[in-house]
Amino acid sequence: MNELVVQGLNKTFGAVKVIQDVSFKVAAGSLTTLLGPSGCGKTTTLNCIAGLESPDKGLIRVGDLVLNDMSRHHNLPPEARQLGMVFQSYALWPHMTVRDNLNYGLRLKKVKQAEANRRIKDVLEMVGLGELSGRYPFQLSGGQQQRVALARAVVTQPRLLLLDEPLSNLDAKVRENARAWLTEFQKRLGITTIYVTHDQSEALAMSDMIAVMSKGKLIQYGPPGEIYEHPTSRFVAEFIGDTAFLEGTIAGQTNGGVVVQLHGNQSLTVDTDQPWRTGATATVTIRSERVEVDTEKRHQSNIIEADVRTSLYLGAKWQHTVETLAGEMKVETLSAINTNKLWLYIPPTAMILMAPEEARSEEAAPSIP
Amino acid sequence: MITQEQKTAGPVQAQEIKHRSFDRPVQWGIFILTLILVIFPAWPIILQSVMDRPLYDPTRSLTFNNFARILTNSEFWGVLGGTLLYAVVSTVISVIVGASLAILLTRTDMPGRKWFANLIVIPFYVSPLILAFAWIIVFGPQGYFTNLIRNLGLPTWDLYSIAGISVVTATYYMPYAYLYCTSSLALADPQLESAARIAGSGPIKALWSVTVPLMRPALVFSTLLILVSTIELLSIPLVLGTPTNINFLATYVYTNGIVGVRTDYGGIAVIALLTVLLVTGLVALQNKMVAQERRFVTVGGKAARPRILKLGGLRWVFFVLVLLYVIAAIVLPLLGILAQAFTAILSPYINPLSVVTLDNFSLILDTPAYSQSIVNSVLIAVVGGAIGVLFMALCALTVYRSNLKLRKALGYLALYPRAFPGIIVGIGFLWAFLLIPGIGAIRNSIWVLALAYIMRHLPLGFTSISPSILSISNELDRAARVSGATWLGVARSIILPLLRPALLATYVLLLITFLKEYAVALFLFAPGSQVIGTTLIELWRQGNSGPISALATIQLIITFLIVILSRKVLGVKIYDK
Ligand SMILES: Nc1ncnc2c1ncn2[C@@H]1O[C@H](COP(=O)(O)OP(=O)(O)OP(=O)(O)O)[C@@H](O)[C@H]1O
Numbered sequence: 046m047n048e049l050v051v052q053g054l055n056k057t058f059g060a061v062k063v064i065q066d067v068s069f070k071v072a073a074g075s076l077t078t079l080l081g082p083s084g085c086g087k088t089t090t091l092n093c094i095a096g097l098e099s100p101d102k103g104l105i106r107v108g109d110l111v112l113n114d115m116s117r118h119h120n121l122p123p124e125a126r127q128l129g130m131v132f133q134s135y136a137l138w139p140h141m142t143v144r145d146n147l148n149y150g151l152r153l154k155k156v157k158q159a160e161a162n163r164r165i166k167d168v169l170e171m172v173g174l175g176e177l178s179g180r181y182p183f184q185l186s187g188g189q190q191q192r193v194a195l196a197r198a199v200v201t202q203p204r205l206l207l208l209d210e211p212l213s214n215l216d217a218k219v220r221e222n223a224r225a226w227l228t229e230f231q232k233r234l235g236i237t238t239i240y241v242t243h244d245q246s247e248a249l250a251m252s253d254m255i256a257v258m259s260k261g262k263l264i265q266y267g268p269p270g271e272i273y274e275h276p277t278s279r280f281v282a283e284f285i286g287d288t289a290f291l292e293g294t295i296a297g298q299t300n301g302g303v304v305v306q307l308h309g310n311q312s313l314t315v316d317t318d319q320p321w322r323t324g325a326t327a328t329v330t331i332r333s334e335r336v337e338v339d340t341e342k343r344h345q346s347n348i349i350e351a352d353v354r355t356s357l358y359l360g361a362k363w364q365h366t367v368e369t370l371a372g373e374m375k376v377e378t379l380s381a382i383n384t385n386k387l388w389l390y391i392p393p394t395a396m397i398l399m400a401p402e403e404a405r406s407e408e409a410a411p412s413i414p
Numbered sequence: 415m416i417t418q419e420q421k422t423a424g425p426v427q428a429q430e431i432k433h434r435s436f437d438r439p440v441q442w443g444i445f446i447l448t449l450i451l452v453i454f455p456a457w458p459i460i461l462q463s464v465m466d467r468p469l470y471d472p473t474r475s476l477t478f479n480n481f482a483r484i485l486t487n488s489e490f491w492g493v494l495g496g497t498l499l500y501a502v503v504s505t506v507i508s509v510i511v512g513a514s515l516a517i518l519l520t521r522t523d524m525p526g527r528k529w530f531a532n533l534i535v536i537p538f539y540v541s542p543l544i545l546a547f548a549w550i551i552v553f554g555p556q557g558y559f560t561n562l563i564r565n566l567g568l569p570t571w572d573l574y575s576i577a578g579i580s581v582v583t584a585t586y587y588m589p590y591a592y593l594y595c596t597s598s599l600a601l602a603d604p605q606l607e608s609a610a611r612i613a614g615s616g617p618i619k620a621l622w623s624v625t626v627p628l629m630r631p632a633l634v635f636s637t638l639l640i641l642v643s644t645i646e647l648l649s650i651p652l653v654l655g656t657p658t659n660i661n662f663l664a665t666y667v668y669t670n671g672i673v674g675v676r677t678d679y680g681g682i683a684v685i686a687l688l689t690v691l692l693v694t695g696l697v698a699l700q701n702k703m704v705a706q707e708r709r710f711v712t713v714g715g716k717a718a719r720p721r722i723l724k725l726g727g728l729r730w731v732f733f734v735l736v737l738l739y740v741i742a743a744i745v746l747p748l749l750g751i752l753a754q755a756f757t758a759i760l761s762p763y764i765n766p767l768s769v770v771t772l773d774n775f776s777l778i779l780d781t782p783a784y785s786q787s788i789v790n791s792v793l794i795a796v797v798g799g800a801i802g803v804l805f806m807a808l809c810a811l812t813v814y815r816s817n818l819k820l821r822k823a824l825g826y827l828a829l830y831p832r833a834f835p836g837i838i839v840g841i842g843f844l845w846a847f848l849l850i851p852g853i854g855a856i857r858n859s860i861w862v863l864a865l866a867y868i869m870r871h872l873p874l875g876f877t878s879i880s881p882s883i884l885s886i887s888n889e890l891d892r893a894a895r896v897s898g899a900t901w902l903g904v905a906r907s908i909i910l911p912l913l914r915p916a917l918l919a920t921y922v923l924l925l926i927t928f929l930k931e932y933a934v935a936l937f938l939f940a941p942g943s944q945v946i947g948t949t950l951i952e953l954w955r956q957g958n959s960g961p962i963s964a965l966a967t968i969q970l971i972i973t974f975l976i977v978i979l980s981r982k983v984l985g986v987k988i989y990d991k
């Protein structure tokens with residue numbers, strides 16, 4: 046089975062450590078996303094897997110084929126790795142027709158022409174471009190080019206498919222369709238896939254697993270639900286979704302949770318399965334869409350007072366930036382509000398508690414034991 | 415979770431593919447070949463500079479006397495001073511004229527801009543040797559035009575002076591400054607000028623305070639390029655300076671290296687070495703200043719229509735000035751050489767139609783040694799140029815598109831011949847051949863010349879191909895590598911096909927350059943391997959201006975055929991950078 050194993054990957058450019066001790070594993074046939082801000086080392090990681098960069102240290106293996114084992118100075122050149130890759134610019138060869146673009150890799154793998162023709166036809170039909178095989182890349186729209194690039198990457202039946210922000214050059218609308226379409230395509234082929242993006246909603250929508258990276262380190266690795274619901278660091282919480290962070294101290298214990306005393310003499314009950322010592326400082330992490338705006342103060346507890354600073358109309362909803370005594374945060378309502386003072390109800394299950402060192406920044410140690 | 419997986423990931427009996435390709439050997443081959451090519455003419459000169467006797471003399475021994483002798487020789491310092499003066503004057507004239515023409519022809523409404531744009535780059539295609547002869551025929555002491563003026567009782571000029579030599583040289587190099595400034599003007603974002611207009615400056619002020627400063631990188635670059643080229647230039651100073659004994663570094667090396675009765679090998683080597691050092695310094699300065707000038711580079715992106723400055727009544731004044739320049743510096747000399755080629759004698763006192771003849775051409779074509787030189791020049795240009803382009807392209811590919819450890823070094827190596835004047839390349843190759851035993855068999859072959867030409871013009875081809883390589887996204891190569899192609903496979907099936915226009919343009923550039931080349935050949939050619947340039951110099955020694963003009967005309971015709979064919983048939987633009 047073609048599962049991908051990356052172990053202890055390190056890469057420096059000059060004196061800069063671009064990747065530090067990155068390890069993860071992608072189950073055969075699944076799609077893993079490398080997610081992180083610009084410059085965090087996603088492309089470099091992908092290029093190491095593709096053999097386009099050589100890592101300083103680390104082992105990379107697909108199924109039983111070892112791509113890199115730097116401890117033994119083993120480093121396969123890209124052409125020997127049997128991969129498919131889609132580049133951000135699509136990198137379709139402009140002097141070749143769609144057909145020739147697809148045929149190129151097949152010819153190099155010495156696939157018989159009859160078989161090659163059949164495969165090209167099948168794949169082009171799969172991506173819905175059956176009639177366009179005689180066109181040159183410049184005669185295609187951006188979305189079509191993207192699908193040709195994908196077809197070219199998979200037509201050789203690679204062990205692993207690498208995608209570097211393949212949707213980032215598309216218009217917002219096309220991108221959303223392509224997202225669904227690409228996920229379905231990947232599942233149909235059952236090909237092990239690494240997907241690079243800095244778009245969190247893309248990652249959440251498409252992935253089996255997400256690897257969140259920052260400054261060359263792997264910060265958290267898990268399925269989308271876990272990454273979203275249980276970020277283990279402030280960096281991950283901040284990067285994914287609109288999140289507010291309120292500082293406080295543990296004031297007491299409740300059944301299945303703790304009471305956190307915030308600045309401004311307000312307190313919140315937070316459900317947690319972690320033991321927290323009374324008196325410890327903690328950061329409360331709150332997703333803005335989980336906050337309920339309560340203009341009439343119907344709830345009795347877990348309620349904090351807020352002043353509205355700005356309101357933005359987003360079409361389907363309103364987003365307000367509000368200021369509480371404990372800090373600033375964003376909240377959403379379905380209709381406009383016409384008061385300056387609000388009450389915010391935050392359900393005990395909607396918050397995550399982080400210790401200050403965990404919450405401080407992306408420097409937090411990755412959750413890998 | 416990961417820990418557990420890492421355990422299973424460890425000692426799997428992994429399948430490993432042993433991979434073999436020719437990529438590395440080819441890249442190393444190119445590196446070593448370039449290294450040899452660059453070192454080959456350099457080491458005998460370095461060696462000779464510290465030897466008391468000629469290299470071929472086995473009794474030679476180490477000495478530093480050569481340096482002492484040359485550095486204390488007042489004649490050498492005189493020559494050096496004269497060279498610098500000449501180089502600076504020529505450079506200043508050509509840059510000022512070139513830059514002004516660039517602005518006039520691209521940014522104003524002066525009439526006839528299209529025509530002028532084609533005419534003023536003509537010297538670019540013409541060998542400086544031919545240009546020098548042409549000027550003599552028209553403006554020399556007994557030149558056609560000079561005599562006309564003299565007959566009118568007006569004062570005449572002395573072409574055989576430092577001033578005269580500088581003016582002819584400036585005419586020859588002016589197109590370089592013009593072309594660099596034009597392309598920099600074309601790249602400048604017109605919105606910058608618009609912004610200046612909106613900020614309140616008038617059209618001329620906007621041009622002067624925004625656009626002209628933006629030309630600075632082009633000005634700096636072409637100034638140093640022309641300075642270096644002038645120091646290296648042999649032909650114009652040789653032809654115009656010999657009658658009055660004016661010597662510059664290149665002519666000094668030439669006359670003492672070849673014509674001298676008792677050749678001072680050590681002295682020549684030292685002067686050659688010092689010249690190379692001087693030029694190296696200038697080239698290094700050029701690189702440094704160009705790097706610093708980055709801040710002036712504007713990324714225009716879209717080629718927007720430039721603003722055209724309305725000159726009003728002045729447009730006709732400029733028109734007349736440019737017209738006079740084009741007629742005097744380009745049209746008249748070339749017409750002169752044509753007229754001379756087709757007449758027995760060219761003089762204002764004789765009706766040229768009464769002395770029309772083809773004798774000059776038959777002399778050239780019927781003398782085997784002369785006609786052979788035409789065949790040789792064309793062969794070297796066509797075949798040597800093709801080999802050169804391929805080699806230069808592979809060189810640039812290795813520098814910009816491989817992961818060879820030494821690729822940076824290769825980049826410097828490929829550019830280093832810029833510091834070698836043609837005449838010194840010739841001497842270096844000659845001496846190297848003298849030193850290597852058993853090489854006599856190929857010594858007389860024209861392919862020795864081709865090799866030396868390729869070495870000398872490696873930087874030209876390299877810099878002409880490089881921008882196009884850099885403009886091809888390297889994701890295209892990466893995609894091909896991932897598809898299973900080796901580095902060589904990518905070069906063959908992706909990059910070289912995409913580079914086709916650039917390769918063709920470079921090939922045409924090399925064709926023209928190799929046809930023009932004479933300095934490298936002067937020392938290297940042997941009976942049977944003469945080229946047009948060496949034959950021209952031989953004819954000049956004999957003082958035969960008719961046959962010289964005929965041969966020059968033949969070379970001009972070949973060159974312009976190449977230019978026109980490549981433009982019309984292949985759609986090649988040589989200097990569209
Ligand atoms: N060839 C190189 N030489 C030096 N530094 C490099 C090189 N390539 C990448 N880097 C640096 O390595 C870091 C990671 O780069 P990488 O391209 O992997 O980022 P990325 O996560 O893909 O970012 P983006 O989302 O912007 O594509 C960056 O800081 C970048 O500047």
Ligand SMILES: [Mg+2]
Pocket residue numbers: 087088089
């Ligand atoms: Mg990237």
